[in-house]
Amino acid sequence: MSSTEVLSAPHFMEFGYTRSTGPMVGAFLTGLRDRQVLGVRDSSNRVVVPPPEYDATTAEALPADALVPVGPEGVVTSWSWNPQPRLGQPMDRPFAWALVRLDGADTAVLHALDALPTQVRTGMRVQVRWAAETVGAITDIACFEPCP
Amino acid sequence: MSDPVTGIITPIRLDYTYTPGTSPSAFLRGMKDGKILGRRCPSCGKVYVPPRGGCPMCGVEFAEEVQVSDSGTLVTFAVVNVNFANRVIDLPYVSGEVLFDGADTTSMVLVQGIAADEVRMGMRVTAHWLPREEWDFTFANIDYVEPTGEPDADYASYKEHV
Numbered sequence: 393m394s395s396t397e398v399l400s401a402p403h404f405m406e407f408g409y410t411r412s413t414g415p416m417v418g419a420f421l422t423g424l425r426d427r428q429v430l431g432v433r434d435s436s437n438r439v440v441v442p443p444p445e446y447d448a449t450t451a452e453a454l455p456a457d458a459l460v461p462v463g464p465e466g467v468v469t470s471w472s473w474n475p476q477p478r479l480g481q482p483m484d485r486p487f488a489w490a491l492v493r494l495d496g497a498d499t500a501v502l503h504a505l506d507a508l509p510t511q512v513r514t515g516m517r518v519q520v521r522w523a524a525e526t527v528g529a530i531t532d533i534a535c536f537e538p539c540p
Numbered sequence: 541m542s543d544p545v546t547g548i549i550t551p552i553r554l555d556y557t558y559t560p561g562t563s564p565s566a567f568l569r570g571m572k573d574g575k576i577l578g579r580r581c582p583s584c585g586k587v588y589v590p591p592r593g594g595c596p597m598c599g600v601e602f603a604e605e606v607q608v609s610d611s612g613t614l615v616t617f618a619v620v621n622v623n624f625a626n627r628v629i630d631l632p633y634v635s636g637e638v639l640f641d642g643a644d645t646t647s648m649v650l651v652q653g654i655a656a657d658e659v660r661m662g663m664r665v666t667a668h669w670l671p672r673e674e675w676d677f678t679f680a681n682i683d684y685v686e687p688t689g690e691p692d693a694d695y696a697s698y699k700e701h702v
Binding site: 397400401402408409480 | 558
């Protein structure tokens with residue numbers, strides 16, 4: 393038999409899903425490209441971020457004129473420390489996954505928070521850190537960072 | 541002002557470290573040298589390409605490593621009319637199962653050098669290898685198979701592999 397030393401190599405499987413964004417998520421992403429976070433005011437007068445296409449209570453389509461700007465600052469409502477970020481996550485060093493309720497919103501968005509583990513707490517004030525170049529994607533928000 | 545966003549591409553990716561095991565490792569080393577290596581079952585005599593550790597029919601460990609030919613018989617095939625991600629092959633193209641001479645298992649290979657509507661079962665084909673300097677530890681060193689021009693093989697010679 394020939395050499396039986398076992399080989400090993402990196403191997404990946406990848407598929408790029410193409411998704412149509414619809415009127416609300418499309419408007420949300422277009423807003424991010426313009427460095428503006430949008431929510432939508434629903435039938436119970438709550439501002440939901442990111443904006444859903446349909447009302448959670450009545451199931452009626454929400455109109456584009458119900459879109460309202462929120463943020464760019466907000467408050468951490470919950471968080472979890474991520475000590476070992478994986479490939480493809482928003483940051484390549486330890487960070488917090490945080491739920492952030494932006495000013496003017498009634499719901500929280502999940503994103504990365506660039507802060508020290510000793511610094512992060514529920515109730516802390518944070519702000520959007522925009523990507524150097526915005527393209528119309530959730531990654532236009534590079535992460536959140538503590539307010540100065 | 542730019543157009544509103546109407547669509548996004550969201551890649552889903554899984555990263556692995558692939559460890560092929562001893563027998564497939566030997567096969568892949570063979571590919572690096574431009575050889576198709578199989579292993580013969582000491583019980584039933586069948587040659588498996590690429591080899592695993594043992595014969596799935598007899599349950600015994602393989603003993604003998606054998607090099608098979610890079611020419612063989614196209615035993616069955618499919619005509620592909622829709623390109624998928626990252627493939628840049630003129631449509632329609634043919635994906636074939638090739639029984640390399642000396643092997644008892646078939647390998648899926650791209651068929652080129654013939655119009656899709658002229659491809660047939662039993663057609664004799666030979667491997668077209670990538671340039672030697674591009675050879676790596678992969679079956680993809682065989683870029684495709686193409687017809688040899690020999691007479692087609694008798695159905696009886698490959699019917700158990702269809």
